[in-house]
Amino acid sequence: MSSTRSWFQKFQHREKNKDKSGTPTKREIEETTNSPMEDEPPSSATQQKVAAAKEYIENHYKAQMQCLQDRKERRWVLERKLADGDVPAEEQMNLLNFLEKKETEYMRIQRHKMGVDDFDLLTIIGSGAFGEVRICREKSTGHVYAMKKLKKSEMLRRGQVEHVKAERNLLAEVDSGCIVKLYCSFQDQEFLYLIMEYLPGGDMMTLLMRKDTLTEDEARFYVGQTVLAIESIHKHNYIHRDIKPDNLLLDRNGHMKLSDFGLCKPLDRSNFPDLSENENGDGKNSRTLAGGVQYNNKTSAPMRSQQEQLLHWKNNRRMLVCFLSILH
Incomplete structure (x- = not known):
């Protein structure tokens, strides 16, 4: 009761200090101005959340406008086509109504949020540090996919969140017949799910173990497809960093596709000036071999012969062994 009475007295005192117009006094304005304000800049986590929300909203409405434009087109x-084909007016109306019905069904399917309950989980075909890969069948269509299941807590503990984001972005961005296709991705409280193309042919490691030695034509074929797969991700400024036979998968027709982009990294072209165009804009590298190598208007040492390069490599290896023996 005493606390209520003291609060009421302070309120009456404040009302008396106001002038007749009802505006606050100079003392109250100074107290309000001198009150502690939150002038601290937002934290990096808050800035990241703001940037992610902004990007999500922009992409959402951009996709909505693109879908509307595609429907109109x-x-x-x-x-x-109906006008050029001299189709009767009644049949034209029926076909247009059928198109609108299909468009509405397509939009309803797009609004549906995918989840684990939409798939029948089948055999496990692989496991790793963050989760597992298993075959799954979509309940509505019966199509078979490969579901990659990643544990969030394990990714956070090992600091691999950026690698997983890069993998998802690469799969969503690169549309190539040499890359495993990503159909959709979703998550729950514990796991992140990537629904990808299922390749029943196994991997190159299994093929090499089964055949032991490939013929010249087979080796040329698979090497060529590997080069095409690597080139397709390099065109989108990504590097794989984990090329090995286990990550080269085969489809039912024997064609190879590159997979497992957990260690991929966006390529910063500013660190590789030889990949950029020269000042003339002719797309050729500014490199000459007249007595030395001119590399971005800088002259480096002349090119070594094969024997000199081998000798230089051996000397460096000897120095490295001596250095390691001293450390131990």
Whole structure:
């Protein structure tokens, strides 16, 4: 009761200090101005959340506008074809109504959020440090996919969140016949799920163990497809960093596709000036071999012969062995 009475007295005292117009006094303005304000800048975590929310909203409405434009274009193309084909007006109306019905069903499917309950989980075909890969079948269509299941807590503990983001971004961005296709991704409180293309042919390691030695034509074929797969991700400024036979998968027709982008990294082209165009804009590297190598207007040492390079490599290896023996 005493606390209520003291609060009421302070309130009456404040009301008396106000002028007749109801505006606060100079003393109250100074107290309000001198009150502690939160002038501290937002933390890095808050800035990251703001940037992620901004990117999500921009991408969402950009996709909405693109879908609307695509719908209008599909309707316009159908109307033109019907007009050029001298189709009766009643049949034209029926076809346009059928198109609208299909468009509505497609939009309803897009709004549906995928989850683990939409798939029948089948055999486990692989396991790793963060989770497992298993075969799954979609309940609505019966299509078979490969589900990659990653444990969030383990990714956070090992600091591999950025690698997983890079893998997901690469799979979503690169559309190539030499890369395993990503169909969708979703998550729950414990796991992150990537629904990818299922390749029943196994991997190159299994093929090499089974055949022991490939013929010249087979080796040329698989090496060529490996080069094409690596080139397809290099064109999108990514490097794989984990090329090995286990990550080269085979489809049912024997064609190779590159997989497992957990160690991939975006390529910063500013660190590789030889990949950029020269000042003339002709797309050729500014490199000459007249007595030395001109590399971005800088002259380096002349090119060594093969024997000199081998000798230089051996000397460096000897120095490294001596250095390691001293440390031990």
